Amino acid sequence: MNLKLRIWRQAGPAAAGRLVEYAADHVSPDMSFLEMLDVVNEGLTKKGEEAIAFDSDCREGICGTCSLVINGVPHGPDRGTTACQLHMRRFKDGDSVTIEPWRAAAFPVVKDLIVDRSAFDRIIAAGGYVSVNCGGAPDGNAIPIPKDVADLAMDSAACIGCGACVAACKNASAHLFMSAKISQFALLPQGHPERHRRVTAMIAQADGEGFGSCSNEGECQAVCPKEIPISNIARMTREYVKAALLAK
Amino acid sequence: MTLDAQIPGGAIAEKWDRHKFEMKLVNPANKRKYTIIVVGTGLAGASAAASLGELGYNVLNFCIQDSPRRAHSIAAQGGINAAKNYQNDGDSVYRLFYDTVKGGDYRSREANVYRLAQLSVNIIDQCVAQGVPFAREYGGLLDNRSFGGAQVSRTFYARGQTGQQLLLGAYQSLMRQVHEKSVKLFARREMLDLVVVDGKARGIIARNLSTGEIERYAGDAVVLATGGYGTVYYLSTNALNSNVTAAWRAHKRGALFANPCFTQIHPTCIPVSGDHQSKLTLMSESLRNDGRVWVPKQKGDKRRPDQIPEDERDYYLERKYPSFGNLVPRDVASRNAKQAADEGRGVGESGLAVYLDFKDAINRLGVDVIKEKYGNLFQMYQKITDEDAYKVPMRIYPAIHYTMGGLWVDYNLMSTVPGLHVLGEANFSDHGANRLGASALMQGLADGYFVIPYTIGHYLASVTLPKVTTDHAAFKDASENVQGRITKLLSVKGNRGIREIHRELGRIMWDDVGMARTDASLRRALQAIPKLRDEFWQSVSVPGTPDNLNQSLEYAGRVADYLEFAELLALDALERRESCGGHFREESQTPEGEALRDDANFTYAAAWEFTGVGTKPTVHKEPLTFEEVHPTQRSYK
Numbered sequence: 001m002n003l004k005l006r007i008w009r010q011a012g013p014a015a016a017g018r019l020v021e022y023a024a025d026h027v028s029p030d031m032s033f034l035e036m037l038d039v040v041n042e043g044l045t046k047k048g049e050e051a052i053a054f055d056s057d058c059r060e061g062i063c064g065t066c067s068l069v070i071n072g073v074p075h076g077p078d079r080g081t082t083a084c085q086l087h088m089r090r091f092k093d094g095d096s097v098t099i100e101p102w103r104a105a106a107f108p109v110v111k112d113l114i115v116d117r118s119a120f121d122r123i124i125a126a127g128g129y130v131s132v133n134c135g136g137a138p139d140g141n142a143i144p145i146p147k148d149v150a151d152l153a154m155d156s157a158a159c160i161g162c163g164a165c166v167a168a169c170k171n172a173s174a175h176l177f178m179s180a181k182i183s184q185f186a187l188l189p190q191g192h193p194e195r196h197r198r199v200t201a202m203i204a205q206a207d208g209e210g211f212g213s214c215s216n217e218g219e220c221q222a223v224c225p226k227e228i229p230i231s232n233i234a235r236m237t238r239e240y241v242k243a244a245l246l247a248k
Numbered sequence: 249m250t251l252d253a254q255i256p257g258g259a260i261a262e263k264w265d266r267h268k269f270e271m272k273l274v275n276p277a278n279k280r281k282y283t284i285i286v287v288g289t290g291l292a293g294a295s296a297a298a299s300l301g302e303l304g305y306n307v308l309n310f311c312i313q314d315s316p317r318r319a320h321s322i323a324a325q326g327g328i329n330a331a332k333n334y335q336n337d338g339d340s341v342y343r344l345f346y347d348t349v350k351g352g353d354y355r356s357r358e359a360n361v362y363r364l365a366q367l368s369v370n371i372i373d374q375c376v377a378q379g380v381p382f383a384r385e386y387g388g389l390l391d392n393r394s395f396g397g398a399q400v401s402r403t404f405y406a407r408g409q410t411g412q413q414l415l416l417g418a419y420q421s422l423m424r425q426v427h428e429k430s431v432k433l434f435a436r437r438e439m440l441d442l443v444v445v446d447g448k449a450r451g452i453i454a455r456n457l458s459t460g461e462i463e464r465y466a467g468d469a470v471v472l473a474t475g476g477y478g479t480v481y482y483l484s485t486n487a488l489n490s491n492v493t494a495a496w497r498a499h500k501r502g503a504l505f506a507n508p509c510f511t512q513i514h515p516t517c518i519p520v521s522g523d524h525q526s527k528l529t530l531m532s533e534s535l536r537n538d539g540r541v542w543v544p545k546q547k548g549d550k551r552r553p554d555q556i557p558e559d560e561r562d563y564y565l566e567r568k569y570p571s572f573g574n575l576v577p578r579d580v581a582s583r584n585a586k587q588a589a590d591e592g593r594g595v596g597e598s599g600l601a602v603y604l605d606f607k608d609a610i611n612r613l614g615v616d617v618i619k620e621k622y623g624n625l626f627q628m629y630q631k632i633t634d635e636d637a638y639k640v641p642m643r644i645y646p647a648i649h650y651t652m653g654g655l656w657v658d659y660n661l662m663s664t665v666p667g668l669h670v671l672g673e674a675n676f677s678d679h680g681a682n683r684l685g686a687s688a689l690m691q692g693l694a695d696g697y698f699v700i701p702y703t704i705g706h707y708l709a710s711v712t713l714p715k716v717t718t719d720h721a722a723f724k725d726a727s728e729n730v731q732g733r734i735t736k737l738l739s740v741k742g743n744r745g746i747r748e749i750h751r752e753l754g755r756i757m758w759d760d761v762g763m764a765r766t767d768a769s770l771r772r773a774l775q776a777i778p779k780l781r782d783e784f785w786q787s788v789s790v791p792g793t794p795d796n797l798n799q800s801l802e803y804a805g806r807v808a809d810y811l812e813f814a815e816l817l818a819l820d821a822l823e824r825r826e827s828c829g830g831h832f833r834e835e836s837q838t839p840e841g842e843a844l845r846d847d848a849n850f851t852y853a854a855a856w857e858f859t860g861v862g863t864k865p866t867v868h869k870e871p872l873t874f875e876e877v878h879p880t881q882r883s884y885k
Contacts, residue, residue, distance in 0.1 A: 011796075031524045035525065039524060046748075047789075056488060058322065058487040062322055085628075085631050110458055111797040117315060118315065120315065121426075126427065129420035130378050133302045137374045137377035138377065140372040141334065143376075146384075154407060
């Protein structure tokens with residue numbers, strides 16, 4: 001099949017960007033979306049033209065590196081899928097496809113389709129961990145954890161930190177991302193000693209980074225490649241309120 | 249050069265404890281005066297940086313990704329081994345040690361492997377304390393499964409995302425140290441040279457991938473945790489950015505490279521669909537616990553799998569290896585799949601696949617149990633192939649997955665360049681010629697959490713390190729070397745794509761240095777690789793500028809290094825005229841077609857010294873002695 005692509009090109013963080021048209025010809029339905037872009041780039045490279053910069057790494061939906069808005073939807077049309085897992089059989093001959101980077105003030109564009117998501121790292125640094133040094137951990141079976149609790153914690157922990165939730169949200173809120181980590185530790189006993197400090201610090205960090213608030217549209221869960229539900233946000237809000245009420 | 253592995257004396261079970269006592273310590277108040285450079289943020293790198301930061305060292309931590317959480321350890325699916333014996337099925341540290349030495353086909357170092365088995369127990373405790381959501385039983389205790397070639401259930405897992413959860417645990421510990429300012433993080437940086445001052449590793453040159461700037465960093469020791477070199481084969485299960493560059497540049501500065509020919513081919517990957525393919529996707533071999541591997545008995549049988557009656561199917565692993573069945577080690581499973589395909593009994597359009605069938609498991613356990621165990625893998629399979637594995641058998645084929653070879657290190661994980669330590673997949677020490685399933689995560693974390701924090705202190709306390717700053721001549725020299733190579737890459741201005749040349753290298757490696765190697769195929773590769781390298785430097789097209797984010801330039805640099813490294817891999821494979829583990833030389837096999845070792849001549853680690861591009865490297869041999877586990881022909885019958 002042959003496709004018409006409109007791709008965001010931006011030379012650097014301070015430069016103005018624009019959509020540029022490219023043709024993708026002889027696309028096989030078995031290709032992944034990023035392999036289709038590889039082929040376009042290979043063509044550009046051979047002509048001595050600069051390749052379209054986009055981030056990707058594991059290409060199997062777990063590293064969270066790829067970050068494309070495809071026809072207006074972060075990670076494209078398939079539910080529960082990262083852009084790298086999207087296959088061209090989802091498109092048909094003659095389609096035109098618009099490809100843009102994540103758009104959020106807290107994720108500035110570095111070049112073309114690549115954005116800077118280091119704000120997420122700083123949110124984790126603010127409190128997204130259990131403060132245990134390496135060494136003195138008790139036996140792994142010392143604290144039994146009911147299976148359903150462990151499973152629920154795992155559902156939240158599955159977040160890959162890609163930032164699609166932020167890109168889909170009209171407020172560019174990082175609530176789904178944060179709440180996934182906060183839920184994991186609110187559910188597991190290991191996270192309890194620091195639960196109040198954690199939720200307060202992470203939310204304060206996100207506010208400072210320029211992420212917006214949550215207004216319950218649910219766009220985040222609709223695009224989340226790991227299908228993390230917004231019930232995590234409700235849990236985070238409860239944790240936040242508890243932390244505020246119990247503050248000394 | 250004589251290789252001294254620094255193995256402590258005493259009985260095998262006491263070596264590490266004894267060594268821990270005998271090693272020198274750095275006074276707590278002095279630790280912050282030492283700067284340690286850690287390159288890489290995978291399981292080994294992140295756990296090392298976090299632990300060293302916790303101890304009070306001043307740590308500089310680098311990664312090529314935009315965030316440390318994206319390192320390729322994240323993609324490990326199946327699990328992590330530990331000798332906890334929670335299942336009461338006869339496991340012990342000694343058994344894990346024994347299995348790992350045997351699984352490595354007697355080409356690893358006994359003392360290292362024993363330490364690994366000992367530390368496995370601490371890793372689980374540490375990860376649970378960090379809040380890693382391991383799978384649990386209804387009673388609330390940790391669940392285990394048996395995995396890839398083990399007859400006990402010692403594998404801990406977090407659904408099919410164990411690597412992700414362990415890495416996030418290490419990443420979070422790392423970010424905590426970043427917050428506490430003991431670790432300074434440098435993301436989107438690629439190490440392009442090692443700086444050696446007065447014979448000791450004292451810094452690195454890195455390229456800032458966002459701005460193109462060449463940056464210099466000085467320290468008192470350097471820790472490389474930069475992963476393996478699987479993408480030398482172009483198609484592999486590795487992430488696209490995984491590469492050998494940091495290790496190779498350290499090799500060129502004097503670190504010996506050991507056993508590069510020990511590469512692991514994983515049996516359960518999704519088959520190749522076409523030329524456009526950029527990577528292969530692995531499905532956890534835990535699938536082999538419940539899936540049955542088969543091909544049609546008849547050659548060229550093109551019927552749909554459901555039309556092939558039971559008595560016309562060959563469950564070849566169960567037939568040939570009745571006691572291990574579908575759970576034989578990876579090298580054995582891979583070779584048998586290749587053999588079936590070579591015999592014309594492969595399935596699917598290309599004939600380069602075998603079936604992995606869950607029908608019996610679904611009938612026995614119910615679809616819900618299978619969904620619970622492997623749901624995400626079945627879903628992944630469907631996304632890629634558009635097939636429902638609950639209804640039709642999966643098609644699988646081997647692919648390059650892990651590399652056991654790496655920079656040579658001693659028992660302290662120090663390379664032949666004093667001060668340069670190498671952890672995880674980037675070193676060579678623990679897996680011998682074949683790594684068992686669920687052992688890579690164990691090794692990465694053992695090295696980072698529990699070995700390097702001790703051994704690096706011993707190094708720092710044993711040497712005198714005059715202050716070195718980045719305006720030292722060695723930094724200037726290394727940074728000019730890096731600049732020169734970048735200028736050279738950009739000035740070729742040819743018309744061949746970088747990917748095209750990489751793909752060609754991959755084809756040479758897979759065809760001639762792949763699952764079955766012969767004297768003739770290796771000699772052919774040794775002719776073809778330098779030719780392709782010359783072609784690269786004459787005809788590659790690397791557009792763009794150096795002072796900018798330039799992914800073509802990054803990629804070209806890595807491929808250029810692979811074009812040098814591939815020759816070493818092929819040479820090592822040629823010189824090792826025996827079969828062992830993942831290295832199968834067709835000339836050396838038993839009458840039944842199994843790998844035949846030559847212990848009399850090859851019980852050593854081959855550590856290669858760089859002598860220049862295109863000139864034959866010098867080999868140094870570390871003899872391996874087996875006092876505990878006596879080498880026998882591996883048999884999984």
